[in-house]
Amino acid sequence: xxxxxxxxxxxLIHRGRGKDYLAEAEVxxxxxxxxxxxxxxxxxxxxxxxxxxxAFATLFDHVEGLEISEPFVRTARETVPGAELHxxxxxxxxxxxxxxxxxxxxxxxxxxxxxxxxxxxxxxxAHHLVPGGAVAVDxxxxxxxxxxxxxxxxVLQVDGMTISRVSHSKLEGNxxxxxxxxxxADSVNGARHFVENHLITLFTREQYETxxxxxxFAVDYIEGLHSGRGLFIGARK
Numbered sequence: 001x002x003x004x005x006x007x008x009x010x011x012l013i014h015r016g017r018g019k020d021y022l023a024e025a026e027v028x029x030x031x032x033x034x035x036x037x038x039x040x041x042x043x044x045x046x047x048x049x050x051x052x053x054x055a056f057a058t059l060f061d062h063v064e065g066l067e068i069s070e071p072f073v074r075t076a077r078e079t080v081p082g083a084e085l086h087x088x089x090x091x092x093x094x095x096x097x098x099x100x101x102x103x104x105x106x107x108x109x110x111x112x113x114x115x116x117x118x119x120x121x122x123x124x125x126a127h128h129l130v131p132g133g134a135v136a137v138d139x140x141x142x143x144x145x146x147x148x149x150x151x152x153x154x155v156l157q158v159d160g161m162t163i164s165r166v167s168h169s170k171l172e173g174n175x176x177x178x179x180x181x182x183x184x185a186d187s188v189n190g191a192r193h194f195v196e197n198h199l200i201t202l203f204t205r206e207q208y209e210t211x212x213x214x215x216x217f218a219v220d221y222i223e224g225l226h227s228g229r230g231l232f233i234g235a236r237k
Contacts, residue, residue: 002048002069005194009184010049010072011079013165016156024105024226025055028136031222031233032101035134039100043128045090046108050076053083056103066093090121093128101134107229110140110200113175115207122215129236135217137232143174143202161186175201208232 015021032039040061044053047065049072057063057080064084067073073087086095090104091112102125112118125135141147148171155164167180178198185191203211205221212219212234219234 002072002196003194004071005184005192006182006196007049007069007071007075009161009163009182010075011051012158012161013154013156013163013182014051016158016163017154017165020226021051022055022058025052025059027225028103028105028138028231029056029059031231032103032134032136035233035235036100036132039134041099042101042103043095043099045093045102045104045125046106046111047076047085048072048106048108050079050083050085052103052105054080057083060101064095064099066090066095090124091117092120093124095128098128098130099133100130101136102129104135104137107138107140107200107227109137110176110203111198113199113201115203115211118203118207119211119214122211122217126216126236131236133236135212135219135232135234135236137208137234138227139203139208139229139232140200141176141202141229143204146171146176146202171202172199174203175199 042056042060042063044065047053047067053063053065066086066088068089073085076085112121150169153166162185164183167178169176169178180196183191183193216237217234218237219232222231225231
């Protein structure tokens, strides 16, 4: 999952599907500064290949990233060459410093498997925030509004490559199992196919809010926004 094949084309695919990393970062920053007007430092947890982090770097004086996938960290170092990037797990990381704000984008929080892990992770977030610091979490779909059986597909041509992505999601217990097929083709290497399989937990809104409270956050849920899944914005008490 999130291997080298995907790291190579991840940003190209999602930009080609209309994802605007800078616009999303600007919206999240607006909500962060509604809680901490003078926020100047940010940690992006599950920073992926660094596209949101690159945008946040234009909005904050100091940014760092945390990512569990080594191939994604390598790509992020090319995307945001001046940022400090940490290879680590959001469930148990300890960077030894605190930030004014923490972001966790693109539904990445859904890779946690239980409410206990969710609470423990948000507690790690609180540990890395200054008193009163802000947290912004882009959640995965809630169990109560998940579309079982969803199929998505796209094809794009960019940088001399043709890339196709087809995904199918289905309900499996309290999680969505998403199987994603990719074909990447160019004139030199021909076509190659690889598959990524993801199991992403469908926490309820109430489970999120309970976990935030247990971790010491006063949190609000903002509906809609860029992903359609909304945004949790909180402040460390």
